[in-house]
Amino acid sequence: MATANGSNGTELLDIATRVAGWADVGEQVEVFVAEELETEVRAYQGAVESFTSARSQGIGVRVVADRRQGYAYAGTLDSSALSETLQEARDNAAFAEPDEFNGVAEPDGVAPVDFDLFDPSLNDFSTDDKVALAVELERATLAADERISGIESAEYVDTRFESAVATSTGIASASRETGCYLTTYAMAEADGETQTGFGYSIGRGPAVLDVDFAASQAAERATRLLGAVKPPTSKLTVVLDPWVTAQLLGIIGGTLSGDAVQRGRSFFADRIGEQVAVTDFCLLDDATNIEAFTASVVDGEGLATRPTSLIDSGVLQGFLHNSYTARRGATSSTGSAVRAGFKGAPGVGSQALALRAGTRTPEELIAAIDDGLLVQGVAGLHSGVNPVSGDFSTGAEGLRIRDGALAEPVREITIASTLQRILLDITEIGNDLQWLPMSAVGVSLVISDVMMSGA
Amino acid sequence: MLDHELINRTLSTALSTGAEFAEVFVEDKKSSSAMLDDGRVEELTSGRDRGAGIRVVVGDTTGFAHTADLSTAGLAAAAEVAAAAARGGGGGTRTVSVGASGVAAGAAAKVLPEDVAKTTKVELLARADAAAREVGSQISQVSARYGDSRRRILVANSDGLLATDDQIRTLFSVSCVATGDTGLQTGRESVGRTIGFELFDETDVTEMAQRAANRAITKLGARPAPSGTMPVVVGPGGGGVLFHEACGHGLEADLVAKSASVFAGRVGEEVATPLVTLIDDGTMAGEWGHFAIDDEGRQAAHNVLIDRGVLTDYMWDHLRARKEGRPSSGNGRRQSYQHLPMVRMTNTYISNGDADPDDIVSGTPSGVYVAQLGGGQVNTATGDFVFGMTEAYLIENGEITDPIRQGNLIGNGPEVLKLIDAVGNDFAMGSPGTCGKDGQGVPVGDGTPTLRVKALTIGGIAA
Numbered sequence: 050m051a052t053a054n055g056s057n058g059t060e061l062l063d064i065a066t067r068v069a070g071w072a073d074v075g076e077q078v079e080v081f082v083a084e085e086l087e088t089e090v091r092a093y094q095g096a097v098e099s100f101t102s103a104r105s106q107g108i109g110v111r112v113v114a115d116r117r118q119g120y121a122y123a124g125t126l127d128s129s130a131l132s133e134t135l136q137e138a139r140d141n142a143a144f145a146e147p148d149e150f151n152g153v154a155e156p157d158g159v160a161p162v163d164f165d166l167f168d169p170s171l172n173d174f175s176t177d178d179k180v181a182l183a184v185e186l187e188r189a190t191l192a193a194d195e196r197i198s199g200i201e202s203a204e205y206v207d208t209r210f211e212s213a214v215a216t217s218t219g220i221a222s223a224s225r226e227t228g229c230y231l232t233t234y235a236m237a238e239a240d241g242e243t244q245t246g247f248g249y250s251i252g253r254g255p256a257v258l259d260v261d262f263a264a265s266q267a268a269e270r271a272t273r274l275l276g277a278v279k280p281p282t283s284k285l286t287v288v289l290d291p292w293v294t295a296q297l298l299g300i301i302g303g304t305l306s307g308d309a310v311q312r313g314r315s316f317f318a319d320r321i322g323e324q325v326a327v328t329d330f331c332l333l334d335d336a337t338n339i340e341a342f343t344a345s346v347v348d349g350e351g352l353a354t355r356p357t358s359l360i361d362s363g364v365l366q367g368f369l370h371n372s373y374t375a376r377r378g379a380t381s382s383t384g385s386a387v388r389a390g391f392k393g394a395p396g397v398g399s400q401a402l403a404l405r406a407g408t409r410t411p412e413e414l415i416a417a418i419d420d421g422l423l424v425q426g427v428a429g430l431h432s433g434v435n436p437v438s439g440d441f442s443t444g445a446e447g448l449r450i451r452d453g454a455l456a457e458p459v460r461e462i463t464i465a466s467t468l469q470r471i472l473l474d475i476t477e478i479g480n481d482l483q484w485l486p487m488s489a490v491g492v493s494l495v496i497s498d499v500m501m502s503g504a
Numbered sequence: 505m506l507d508h509e510l511i512n513r514t515l516s517t518a519l520s521t522g523a524e525f526a527e528v529f530v531e532d533k534k535s536s537s538a539m540l541d542d543g544r545v546e547e548l549t550s551g552r553d554r555g556a557g558i559r560v561v562v563g564d565t566t567g568f569a570h571t572a573d574l575s576t577a578g579l580a581a582a583a584e585v586a587a588a589a590a591r592g593g594g595g596g597t598r599t600v601s602v603g604a605s606g607v608a609a610g611a612a613a614k615v616l617p618e619d620v621a622k623t624t625k626v627e628l629l630a631r632a633d634a635a636a637r638e639v640g641s642q643i644s645q646v647s648a649r650y651g652d653s654r655r656r657i658l659v660a661n662s663d664g665l666l667a668t669d670d671q672i673r674t675l676f677s678v679s680c681v682a683t684g685d686t687g688l689q690t691g692r693e694s695v696g697r698t699i700g701f702e703l704f705d706e707t708d709v710t711e712m713a714q715r716a717a718n719r720a721i722t723k724l725g726a727r728p729a730p731s732g733t734m735p736v737v738v739g740p741g742g743g744g745v746l747f748h749e750a751c752g753h754g755l756e757a758d759l760v761a762k763s764a765s766v767f768a769g770r771v772g773e774e775v776a777t778p779l780v781t782l783i784d785d786g787t788m789a790g791e792w793g794h795f796a797i798d799d800e801g802r803q804a805a806h807n808v809l810i811d812r813g814v815l816t817d818y819m820w821d822h823l824r825a826r827k828e829g830r831p832s833s834g835n836g837r838r839q840s841y842q843h844l845p846m847v848r849m850t851n852t853y854i855s856n857g858d859a860d861p862d863d864i865v866s867g868t869p870s871g872v873y874v875a876q877l878g879g880g881q882v883n884t885a886t887g888d889f890v891f892g893m894t895e896a897y898l899i900e901n902g903e904i905t906d907p908i909r910q911g912n913l914i915g916n917g918p919e920v921l922k923l924i925d926a927v928g929n930d931f932a933m934g935s936p937g938t939c940g941k942d943g944q945g946v947p948v949g950d951g952t953p954t955l956r957v958k959a960l961t962i963g964g965i966a967a
Contacts, residue, residue, distance in 0.1 A: 093564070093762075094564075096563075096564060096565060097565045098564065098565065098566065099565070099566040099567070099568060099844060100565070100566070100567050100568070100589035100590065101567075101568040101569070101589070101844065102567075102568070102569045102585050102586075102589055103568075103569065103570055103842060104570075104571070105570075105572070105842060106572065118546065118547050119547065119548055119549075120547055120548070120549040120550075121549065121550050121551060122549070122550075122551040122552075123551060123552050123553075124551075124552065124553035124554065124555065124572055125554065125555075125572040125573075127572075130552075137550050140622075141547070141548035141549065141550060141622070142548075144538070144545070144548050144622040144623060144626050145544075145545050145546060145547050145548055145626075146544040146545045146546070148544055148546065198763070199762060199763050199764065200762075201759075201762055201764045201885065202942075236763070236764060236885050243766070243885050243886055244885075244886060245883055245885045245886060279961075282731050282732040282733075282967075284967075312541065312542050312645055313644050313645045313681055313683065313688070314645060314681055314688070316687060316688060392549075392551055393549060394547060394549070428881045428883065428888070428889075428890050428914075429879070429880060429881045429890035429891070429892060429912045429914075431878075431879050431881075431892075432877075432878035432879040432880055432881070432890065432891060432892025432912055433878070433890065433892045433910065433911050433912030433963060435690060435910045437681060437688045437689070437690045438687060438688050438689050438690065438723075438909070438910065439687065439688075440909050440910040440911065442729070442892075442910070442911030442912045442963040442964065442965075443890070443912055443963070444881070444888070444889075444890035444912055444914045444963070446888070460886070460888060461888050461914055461915070461916055461961065462914065462961070463731075463890070463911070463912050463913075463914050463961060463962075463963025464963070465729075465731065465911060465963050465964055465965045466965060467965075500731050500964070500965040500967075501731075502731035502732055502914075502961055502962060502963045502964065503732070503733070503961060504732075504733055504961070
């Protein structure tokens with residue numbers, strides 16, 4: 050087994066277990082160690098605009114002593130930094146207030162799924178081949194439609210990520226994965242007006258990357274918005290593009306975190322067993338689904354990932370937990386500890402949200418709508434959606450639906466409702482489930498009674 | 505941070521494949537934060553990031569590599585990788601001698617955060633928590649965060665430049681949840697300055713907490729926001745985000761060069777009403793987007809972008825400026841040594857007009873008054889942008905009336921600039937922001953006086 054840098058595969062786990070072994074009596078220590086190798090090639094006007102070759106490493110240490118928690122990190126794995134980081138986390142813990150539920154995870158006997166997210170073929174993919182892909186992606190996007198006037202960016206990126214978690218309570222887990230992707234942002238122009246669209250292709254290794262898929266997607270998304278107008282304000286049925294649905298599911302996943310619920314920041318608190326969504330709505334968080342690009346074998350605390358049903362036939366089933374929220378809620382961890390790298394302690398959140406597919410194609414969904422809007426893209430989800438109150442308002446662009454067919458493009462509009470209403474106003478889910486480079490599945494989603502604000 | 509001999513050797517290695525430009529960026533950043541939530545100081549975090557990014561330019565191609573290993577061998581290896589990535593054809597040897605005395609800037613902090621006891625930092629959190637909860641029984645949850653960072657940088661390049669800076673930032677924020685018959689609502693307040701712990705001599709965390717709590721409680725009674733297009737008055741300080749999105753990003757030379765901006769090719773044209781003078785200014789001491797030198801070693805500058813409605817210039821980094829044969833405007837920034845620099849804003853603001861802010865409101869028969877903005881987002885190629893309102897009210901018969909719920913506003917940059925019909929005389933800086941571009945976040949400031957846009961689209965649900 051080769052690590053990201055081709056050395057012995059147990060190296061990171063060795064470091065993590067060694068540092069966790071330095072725990073004092075009466076103290077819990079959790080050590081997270083990560084290493085990432087990344088290559089990024091940007092093409093512009095037929096040549097390489099930039100080529101980045103990056104290797105980064107780091108360690109994050111959580112100490113719990115007297116039920117007080119402290120954290121420290123360092124962006125290096127130098128041996129001197131390891132003990133300093135532990136010492137700093139220890140010192141930090143002394144200044145926090147005690148919480149009876151603090152603690153690191155303990156082994157729970159759940160075996161991790163057995164799959165390999167590491168594609169060794171990436172190791173043999175040459176720099177010249179990476180450059181060629183990026184250059185070809187730019188060329189193909191420009192060639193995809195005569196109205197494509199320029200490329201904002203066309204890039205090839207690959208990553209090799211490896212991490213290990215070890216605790217003084219006996220957890221010792223390691224994982225590694227590879228990822229490759231192409232992304233292209235196209236500009237289309239007609240009659241002095243510009244529109245933009247993006248396309249992508251993603252996989253664990255370079256073999257599955259599809260330049261033409263990415264290029265044609267970007268071109269179609271940009272060109273079909275040409276001539277867009279700002280429509281009058283009206284209430285109508287919207288069809289969310291799979292990309293938009295995936296973003297919406299991600300926000301809903303956040304409201305189902307045990308942490309948000311226990312701290313009074315979720316409108317789902319105290320609603321287990323209630324009908325919170327239409328009966329077709331079945332939402333599962335399942336990082337063990339290898340189809341998901343965010344699949345993983347273990348969570349941020351080193352526990353095995355596992356499927357967790359959140360909403361079944363519209364009825365709220367439960368919440369996502371890491372070891373802290375599980376102790377606090379007198380339940381078990383759902384393997385939902387998530388980390389944003391080594392610079393912070395694990396939180397709790399969704400990892401790979403899946404929705405049960407419906408039966409009809411996107412075309413059939415559209416054919417059934419007299420007056421509606423296909424939402425191709427949204428902007429400002431971070432500023433216009435409040436996951437605590439449920440207020441939902443976002444900038445949007447897309448195509449009007451008239452008499453069952455796609456009609457004129459529209460822009461500079463917002464769509465608004467509340468998250469609570471949206472779940473009850475879903476009229477149909479498409480059959481076009483697709484895993485996108487996000488932590489939720491994409492699928493066409495039809496929602497009635499959404500306010501479209503325009504001129 | 506590195507001795508001259510080692511810098512020169514590293515730059516020579518970086519140039520060994522025939523590059524015309526090479527740069528070493530060294531960063532040593534220490535951060536600390538403390539978080540209170542649920543009535544308890546939950547956790548203190550501290551961390552250190554230290555390393556170097558090496559950039560090599562051959563023609564229009566940039567090679568970049570970074571390393572956390574600042575030894576002679578570590579830097580040489582990174583320099584070789586960057587040089588190979590740029591793949592110049594020429595080869596040959598160039599020796600580099602960086603300036604003996606470069607631009608050096610000291611820390612502006614009076615009280616270094618690292619010299620302040622952790623108990624003192626933690627005490628601020630507890631004070632904010634207590635103050636917020638005292639505002640009213642509707643306050644059901646409070647979180648507060650303290651953060652500081654000290655970022656020391658060194659930039660050296662093959663033009664002989666050698667410059668250093670010591671950047672200290674301190675941040676405090678409070679978020680409240682209020683619970684009522686209408687559900688949950690939130691209120692937030694944050695302050696961030698490029699100064700040390702003396703921030704808390706001028707900022708009262710008790711008052712901040714009270715403002716955040718009142719904001720959440722007020723919103724419990726909020727009506728659904730209206731939908732459709734109407735006049736919008738933005739309060740002092742708040743409107744900075746609007747300009748950051750409506751035209752700030754569109755004036756970044758890297759986007760302009762790719763024609764990915766609606767403002768490309770429009771220097772000298774009237775792009776806004778004459779009431780608008782837009783400035784980007786990295787020299788504003790103490791402000792969140794302030795620094796002595798940018799991340800390419802260029803001194804911060806005061807740059808007028810729009811002068812009384814006329815577009816005067818874009819913002820520039822080293823690469824884009826070099827191509828145009830002009831100096832950088834001091835806008836080359838990067839998130840860390842692991843990132844390539846690009847054109848970024850610093851502190852972006854609209855200067856004062858002469859209208860009385862009360863007259864602006866009373867002169868608006870009906871519309872929306874936005875007291876606090878959330879973040880925003882722009883598509884620079886189309887000019888369409890959104891920004892969130894986190895505290896807003898209806899304007900009815902020239903008076904600010906009922907609060908309205910959170911939502912986005914949407915507009916088109918070039919159109920909105922032509923629709924600004926009143927600018928007040930009550931300039932204020934807004935809340936500290938983190939601007940994201942191409943996956944990199946950098947601290948930015950913004951500011952405006954009270955101003956009015958004749959027509960903006962409000963993304964509410966009320967008819």
